Amino acid sequence: MAPKAEARAEADRLMAAFRAAGAVPVEADILQPAEVLLDLYGEDIRARAYVTNDPIRGEMMLRPDFTVPVVQMHMAGGADPARYCYMGEVFRKQEHLTERKSEYFQAGYEVFARENPESADAEVFALFAGLLAPLGLRAVTGDIAILMAAVRGLNTLESRKAALLRHIWRPGRFTRLLDRFGGRVPLPESRSRLLAAITSGESLTDAPLVGLRTEEEVKARLAAIAEDAAHPPIPADEVARLETLLNLTAKSPAALARLRDLSREMPAVLPAVDRMEARLAALAARGIDIDALDFEASHGRTTLEYYDGFVFSFHSADPGLPPVASGGRYDAMTVVLGAGRSIPAVGGVIRPGLVADLKGTP
Amino acid sequence: MMLKLGVPSKGRLLEQCFDWFGQRGITLRKSGSDREYAGAVDGAEGLELVLLSAGEIPRELASGRIHLGVTGSDLVRDKLADWDRQVAELAPLGFGHADLFIAVPASWPDVETLDDLDAAAAQFRRAHGHRLRIATKYHRLVRDFLTSNGVADYQLVDSQGATEGTVKNLTAEAIADITSTGETLRANHLKILSDGLIHQSQATLYAARSADWTNGAPAVLASLAARLGIAAPTL
Numbered sequence: 001m002a003p004k005a006e007a008r009a010e011a012d013r014l015m016a017a018f019r020a021a022g023a024v025p026v027e028a029d030i031l032q033p034a035e036v037l038l039d040l041y042g043e044d045i046r047a048r049a050y051v052t053n054d055p056i057r058g059e060m061m062l063r064p065d066f067t068v069p070v071v072q073m074h075m076a077g078g079a080d081p082a083r084y085c086y087m088g089e090v091f092r093k094q095e096h097l098t099e100r101k102s103e104y105f106q107a108g109y110e111v112f113a114r115e116n117p118e119s120a121d122a123e124v125f126a127l128f129a130g131l132l133a134p135l136g137l138r139a140v141t142g143d144i145a146i147l148m149a150a151v152r153g154l155n156t157l158e159s160r161k162a163a164l165l166r167h168i169w170r171p172g173r174f175t176r177l178l179d180r181f182g183g184r185v186p187l188p189e190s191r192s193r194l195l196a197a198i199t200s201g202e203s204l205t206d207a208p209l210v211g212l213r214t215e216e217e218v219k220a221r222l223a224a225i226a227e228d229a230a231h232p233p234i235p236a237d238e239v240a241r242l243e244t245l246l247n248l249t250a251k252s253p254a255a256l257a258r259l260r261d262l263s264r265e266m267p268a269v270l271p272a273v274d275r276m277e278a279r280l281a282a283l284a285a286r287g288i289d290i291d292a293l294d295f296e297a298s299h300g301r302t303t304l305e306y307y308d309g310f311v312f313s314f315h316s317a318d319p320g321l322p323p324v325a326s327g328g329r330y331d332a333m334t335v336v337l338g339a340g341r342s343i344p345a346v347g348g349v350i351r352p353g354l355v356a357d358l359k360g361t362p
Numbered sequence: 363m364m365l366k367l368g369v370p371s372k373g374r375l376l377e378q379c380f381d382w383f384g385q386r387g388i389t390l391r392k393s394g395s396d397r398e399y400a401g402a403v404d405g406a407e408g409l410e411l412v413l414l415s416a417g418e419i420p421r422e423l424a425s426g427r428i429h430l431g432v433t434g435s436d437l438v439r440d441k442l443a444d445w446d447r448q449v450a451e452l453a454p455l456g457f458g459h460a461d462l463f464i465a466v467p468a469s470w471p472d473v474e475t476l477d478d479l480d481a482a483a484a485q486f487r488r489a490h491g492h493r494l495r496i497a498t499k500y501h502r503l504v505r506d507f508l509t510s511n512g513v514a515d516y517q518l519v520d521s522q523g524a525t526e527g528t529v530k531n532l533t534a535e536a537i538a539d540i541t542s543t544g545e546t547l548r549a550n551h552l553k554i555l556s557d558g559l560i561h562q563s564q565a566t567l568y569a570a571r572s573a574d575w576t577n578g579a580p581a582v583l584a585s586l587a588a589r590l591g592i593a594a595p596t597l
Contacts (some may be wrong), residue, residue: 210529
């Protein structure tokens with residue numbers, strides 16, 4: 001591992017390049033209110049972030065990333081379009097005994113722009129690709145928006161689509177839900193019993209109501225369960241197409257052609273596929289060899305959930321190392337943090353420490 | 363070289379622990395007055411008894427300050443990251459049984475499985491503006507379990523005791539706690555999820571991987587293991 005000074009020097013070089021690309025350098029507090037991060041990322045972030053207590057401000061986290069504070073800063077009054085860059089330490093607990101660092105530098109570049117999002121996607125990727133070119137990394141891309149469009153296009157209950165969308169970032173549960181909604185696994189015994197009881201009109205419980213969850217909420221969910229049971233499963237060919245889509249990995253032009261094929265049967269993905277095509281054109285215009293660029297439809301599904309469009313990462317040949325850089329589009333996060341305002345946004349981070357390490361290895 | 367053996371300093375765990383070793387010809391006893399946390403060993407050379415709070419034994423094992431320790435497998439798995447790389451399990455002792463379960467109000471007929479809990483959590487968050495709270499003291503075990511089962515929209519709230527009461531007191535919507543009988547659950551109008559078993563705990567004898575295993579310690583451990591009728595671990 002490169003000493004901290006080398007990582008910092010590398011971060012400075014990256015920052016200079018980001019500034020040259022038009023970004024305004026910004027800072028973010030190391031101590032961040034835990035509530036915002038927990039609300040966005042859920043309990044998983046508590047396993048990954050250092051939580052501490054402030055006597056006045058309550059639960060605080062050592063910044064696990066810059067994206068949230070930078071988005072908050074922009075949403076609080078930044079004019080758009082805007083380009084920001086930043087660098088500093090982030091802190092991630094390692095829950096396993098590992099060589100991975102729990103404190104390391106990130107240098108990041110974020111673009112907030114309403115016009116031409118595909119061009120902004122390409123701008124960030126091409127900037128990173130140029131800076132990382134000497135390291136001979138493998139880039140992988142994906143597009144969460146295509147997955148979301150495919151789910152939204154299913155011919156089934158809105159409640160099922162909402163459940164699948166919610167679990168895009170938890171592939172295991174997504175698969176289990178799809179099996180259930182596709183009628184490929186039997187109902188759990190408890191569910192069959194419950195449905196029989198609902199149908200027969202017998203009393204479902206004689207226990208007194210305790211806790212905040214109200215009787216109305218229980219009734220609403222019972223109604224949703226009955227509605228779901230009365231509804232036919234998602235047709236097998238639709239499930240199969242969705243799975244084909246999820247498993248798609250190819251070089252970008254082949255992936256695009258495959259997606260065009262798939263979109264004949266799943267027209268809901270067409271607008272997102274059109275945007276992918278526009279993005280590839282924008283990448284090519286910036287000198288990226290898109291014929292060699294990997295596309296994996298499920299890429300980005302195991303990151304912290306907020307990417308909802310283009311996603312990318314750059315990897316060294318050593319599979320034990322974390323990605324050297326990663327990023328993506330997170331329009332939805334600006335809605336959540338924008339208190340009524342929103343703006344399309346895309347960005348990414350590079351780990352200067354890893355860059356310095358890789359430069360040091362012949 | 364003395365091997366340090368840490369056992370729970372009081373209560374039924376201490377007695378059962380003494381019994382378990384006693385049945386195998388090794389007498390553990392408190393030395394000095396009844397209130398003094400000092401121990402003595404008869405019938406085993408090179409073994410030193412250390413009386414510790416059961417909750418501290420995992421940490422003492424992880425740091426290698428004791429070579430051997432008896433504590434609940436729930437505590438080891440909850441308190442130690444990658445527990446099996448820090449300690450070696452020598453023998454389950456057959457007492458101190460307790461199951462760690464997720465339980466929800468019995469007045470929720472729509473929630474019987476983790477699937478249901480996940481769906482109810484999503485609904486709860488929409489209705490109440492915050493995540494469904496699960497009270498527990500077993501943060502790592504519960505979080506790992508829920509993560510591996512893909513449950514979202516929950517948050518853990520810390521509860522170090524009387525956890526079954528948190529739902530009624532409106533500080534949590536569900537709980538994850540150990541239960542040996544289920545009586546307390548029923549009395550507090552809670553029920554366990556059919557697939558909500560997180561861990562079946564029992565008192566277990568562990569060896570610390572990072573303790574000092576030089577200077578004849580392995581020989582002491584080998585002879586002790588033979589006396590106890592268990593396999594000597596590779597540390």
